[in-house]
Amino acid sequence: MSGPDCSQTLHRLYEYLDGEMTPEDTATIARHLAECAPCMEQHDIEAAVKALLKRSCRQEQAPVALRTAIVQRLTTLRIEYTD
Ligand SMILES: [Zn+2]
Structure with a gap:
């Protein structure tokens, strides 16, 4: 491959x-x-976050707590995947 x-x-x-x-x-x-389930899973998460942020931005602003939660989740995933 x-x-x-x-x-x-x-x-x-x-x-x-x-x-x-x-x-x-x-x-x-x-x-x-x-062909790669872990990458597909990460793709789905990123796509979901992107959609969420886009939707939030159209309203006023994404709540700080939401942003923080997303960033933390992504940071955790990055660490897992780059290990
Ligand atoms: Zn992969």
Whole structure:
């Protein structure tokens, strides 16, 4: 297999979610996600957080407690995945 490894995939998740990649890179990441449950799980979490923040921003501001909880959760996940 010649695709990206997990750390490369996770590193580029934000670009992927933001649609800032070339179609080739997008396809490469999508292929890795389809074959890799831990990366897919991280992708789902990032996508959920992104949607949540977007929704919150449209109203006034995301409550501080919510932001803090999200950041903490992401930090925990980063530590787990980069280990
Ligand atoms: Zn992976």
